[in-house]
Amino acid sequence: MRVKRPQALLAALLLSASAVAHAADTDAEFRLNEVLTDEEYRETWQELVEDELRLPEWVMNLTGKGSPMKAVESKDGKYLVGRLCDEQDCFHQRLYVAFSWDKDKVYALYVQVPQGMPADKAPSRHASFRWLGEPDEEQKRLLDEQLRADPDWH
Structure with a gap:
């Protein structure tokens, strides 16, 4: 009977690992504001922002309001992509982030829409855009697609 218990435990562990691997291949179960709980994501993000100037605290620490990745x-x-915005002002302050699947690279698009803009004006015509992480054209396209898919963007 003792021989079967280690085998059962091993089988349960393998089944659990398989479920985790499957979840990693599908959409993430967490939000961008939770990603820094993973050490690899945290290190990659810190490398990106350590040399950036004049970023708000919520961007530096990914502590805004996050959407599912x-x-x-x-x-x-x-890539694992997600959206984050300033808790106090989601419309005017947005961040779109793309982590490479191996967690070694990260790219971001920081979007700011001017305050006091009339409601009938399209934010896309008045926003400022800041690329983080030196994305190439393909990575810029990927992040730009995330922005355009945002229901609050027009």
Whole structure:
């Protein structure tokens, strides 16, 4: 009977690992504001922002209001992407982030819409855009698609 218990435990662990691996291949179960709980994501993000100037605290620490992350295929690989915004002002302050699947690279698009803009004006015509992480054209396209898919963007 003792021989079967380690085998059962091993089988349960393998089944659990399989479920985790499957979850990693599908959309993430967490939000961008939770990603820094993973040490690899945290290190990659810190490398990106350590040399950036004049970023708000919520961007530096990814502590704004986050949306669920999702896996996105690109010509140059697979990314985990998500959106974050300032808790106090989601309309005027947005951040779109793409982590490479191996967690070694991260790219971001920081979007600011001017305060006091009339409601009938499209934010896309008045926003400022700041790229973080030196994305190439493909990575910029990926982040720009995330912005355009945002229901609050027009």
